[in-house]
Amino acid sequence: MINPFRYGGVVGKDAFCNRKKELADLVKAMENGERLFVYSERRMGKTSLLRLVLEKLPKSQFLSAYIDLWPTDGEESFAIASAKAIAESMATTADRMLQAARQFFSRLTPSISADAAGNPQISFEFGKSGVTAPALQEVLAAPG
Ligand SMILES: Nc1ncnc2c1ncn2[C@@H]1O[C@H](COP(=O)(O)OP(=O)(O)OP(=O)(O)O)[C@@H](O)[C@H]1O
Ligand SMILES: [Mg+2]
Structure with a gap:
């Protein structure tokens, strides 16, 4: 019999x-x-629980970003x-991710790649100015 239980990582639904x-x-x-703060001893299922909660939020009303x-x-x-988490929560296509990145994170330089399944992923770099505070302000303001 195949073991129905999974060990080691985050478990999905x-x-x-x-x-x-x-x-x-x-x-x-x-x-x-x-x-909310969710706390427990290690490996009690906090991450799995929270990720499932985010999936259950009605998509028509909420955008959820999970940031590790x-x-x-x-x-x-x-x-x-x-x-990265905010831009990916707002769009599923590469074009729209870049659009969200330009709209909200003008001080960061985005680039798009694809994961093993071909889904677009976005990553960001700091510009050469090396000034962190304005970019941080933009990121903190974006959820609002
Ligand atoms: N509700 C659940 N149903 C099935 N298995 C679960 C459940 N909750 C936890 N587990 C098991 O516990 C393991 C750890 O789950 P998870 O990583 O979500 O816990 P955690 O509390 O976030 O751990 P950590 O303290 O390391 O961050 C999973 O790999 C899975 O085997
Ligand atoms: Mg965890």
Whole structure:
């Protein structure tokens, strides 16, 4: 028999079990614009739960951006990771991602590539000026 349980990474809705109350509570809290901290011991399913909650938010009313800050180590990498997540949340085609990038992140230089499945991905670089603060301001203002 094939083991139905998956171990090691974030589990999506086909492998995700239970947590029905937590899912419903978190969807409601996000719809109400609440600020939340979800904490537990390691490997209890926080990331899997939150990613599923974001999928469940009605797409016609909410744009959700998931930003993993773990690999970031300062203002520049924070701005770049956030701009990427925001631009990718706003568009699914390369053209529209670039359009969103130009509209919201005029101080960052975007480039488009494709993942293994051919889906467009955007990445950003800082311009040569090396000035971080205005780009950071743009990124922080973009969700609003
Ligand atoms: N609801 C669930 N249904 C099935 N498996 C789950 C569930 N929640 C967690 N798991 C299992 O736990 C593992 C860790 O899940 P996840 O990475 O979401 O946890 P985490 O709390 O974000 O971990 P970390 O503390 O390392 O960030 C998954 O690989 C999966 O095997
Ligand atoms: Mg996690």
